[in-house]
Amino acid sequence: DAGITQSPRHKVTETGTPVTLRCHQTENHRYMYWYRQDPGHGLRLIHYSYGVKDTDKGEVSDGYSVSRSKTEDFLLTLESATSSQTSVYFCAISDPVGDYGYTFGSGTRLTVV
Amino acid sequence: GDSVTQMEGPVTLSEEAFLTINCTYTATGYPSLFWYVQYPGEGLQLLLKATKADDKGSNKGFEATYRKETTSFHLEKGSVQVSDSAVYFCAPMDTGRRALTFGSGTRLQVQP
Numbered sequence: 001d002a003g004i005t006q007s008p009r010h011k012v013t014e015t016g017t018p019v020t021l022r023c024h025q026t027e028n029h030r031y032m033y034w035y036r037q038d039p040g041h042g043l044r045l046i047h048y049s050y051g052v053k054d055t056d057k058g059e060v061s062d063g064y065s066v067s068r069s070k071t072e073d074f075l076l077t078l079e080s081a082t083s084s085q086t087s088v089y090f091c092a093i094s095d096p097v098g099d100y101g102y103t104f105g106s107g108t109r110l111t112v113v
Numbered sequence: 114g115d116s117v118t119q120m121e122g123p124v125t126l127s128e129e130a131f132l133t134i135n136c137t138y139t140a141t142g143y144p145s146l147f148w149y150v151q152y153p154g155e156g157l158q159l160l161l162k163a164t165k166a167d168d169k170g171s172n173k174g175f176e177a178t179y180r181k182e183t184t185s186f187h188l189e190k191g192s193v194q195v196s197d198s199a200v201y202f203c204a205p206m207d208t209g210r211r212a213l214t215f216g217s218g219t220r221l222q223v224q225p
Binding site for chain 1: 114117149155156157158159162210211212213214215217
């Protein structure tokens, strides 16, 4: 979607390696989120941020960390990738001035081999 | 925390048929409610929303009414098209975290 980009779009990595996914927005929205999408589970919240350097855990945060050093960037790091982290990862942004609906990025497909 | 139950799919319909996708939720208070749609290979897009009881959200021929008494937000469309084939997600907004909780999604397949 316009205003939010994820990188990379696809990545294959080996078990045990660290991986960082990037979400970049140009909308100046306060809230940013990371979700993972897996068959049969819908989307599950990993971490979210409600401002620069303000982050909190979601339901499936184990094995993941995040950082937000500036408004436009929200990084998701898999500290030591495992096969169970093979998934599609979506970033989303939300503006509290509006209706709190999300705008989603196009997703990153991560495969851990 | 919040939870969502959606009807399992796939739902297979013929073009111009009537569509209902059921959604019920559990949440603290009275959250805003959303439906998102995901077309193959894409991210999710906001389809419609409702922010308070008895509100009706609508967009592109789809409608859903916020039913506080039954904690439901069922999605309906009077006449589906092949182009409506996608996965549909119901999601209440956690008012504390300002985060959406998604259902498992319902795949809709519309045949010509």
